[in-house]
Amino acid sequence: MTTTSLCSLSDADPQVSPSDPVTGIRPFSSGAWSEALLARLAADCLYSEWDAVDEAMSQLSPEAGAIDPTIHFIFSHAEFLALAALRLSEAEAKRVLHPALTTYWAALPLSVWEGAVANYRSMWISLLGDGDAQAILSLQGRLSFLGEALPVLAVPMDWMAFRHLGALPASIVDVARDQAPALLVAAWRQGEGSLLQRVLLRTHGPAEIWPSSLIGKRALAAFRKRVPESLATRMTAALDDSDQGVFWPQPDDYKATVVNLPLLMGIWAASGIAMGWWRRQGRMHQVMTVHAFDPIWFQVAYSQGVKIALAHGLPSISHGECAS
DSSP states (O other), X not given: OOEEEOOOSSSSOOOOOXXXXXXXXXXXXXXXXXXXHHHHHHHOTTOTTHHHHHHHHHTSOGGGGGGSHXXXXXXXXXXXXXXXXXXXXXXXXXXHSOGGGHHHHHTOOHHHHHHHHHHHHHHHHHHHSSXXXXXXXXXXXXXXXXXXXXGGGXXXXXXXXXXXXXXXXXXXXXXXXXXXXXXXXXXXHSSTTSHIIIIIITTSOTTSOOOOOTHHHHHHHHHHHHXXXXXXXXXXXXXXXXXXXXXOSOTTSTTHHHHHHHHHHHHHHTTTOOOXXXXXXXXXXXXXXXXXXXXXXXXXXXXXXXXXHHHTTOOOOOXXXXXX
16 A cells, blocks of 8 residues: 655654554554545545544645655545545645645646535535535535635636536636637737736746746647547647647747646646646646746636636536546
């Protein structure tokens, strides 16, 4: 079983507890996170070890980001991370919604959020019997909190509110307009008043050192490789890097990775395609470098990518994440 060291939960050395005789999973008091434990937590909102998650997460240092192998291990488990965002206390959730971890949250597909929300609502019904009213009230507050605490989650949480609460936030109204894909692309990069010009290009001068990693080209190639034919047909314009497509039509320019990467990440998150490709530690380091160059731009571009994908009729609704 794959494990990674977890800081002691008390001043004294933790006592190693025996594995659960049924599941073979060692609880937190053993001092280790494991794939099996994260999978069990992700699958069961009422699993007893959830009571210890707040304390265990409080031992982490979110500002370390992907440099910390324990943080990378935990935050790379998409289903656990999405459910933890709903299940943790608000104080602990706010702590782990740290700007240094933005790219891990951005690498959560909408399909994974769907599964987490369904699990969360089931928890309330199990606890209260007819608990859906309480689930809706709690979910409404938590989705709003998540979108405000970490802006990159604003549009994904608006989509969850639309899907599960019948809400119609402004970002979803944008998606539902006639000719929405064309309008969103135009707002994104066409003309002097575009988001690209106003938020990024006029903010940074040519004398600045822009991240020059090839991660942008590699990410687009990986996405195209994974796109089913039916999806590729709908997304032809979005995947094009010519003047007619959504991506900046200068793929070899030194600014291209910063311009295109967060947009692609948003499109990918809403496409229904698994995002395991992003969660390799080396790639996450590179994405974090792009994010650190201009966090506001990263959030704006990611959000626009999610909206463009939704306007194209994505994702097909499914829960969880397939291997990628």
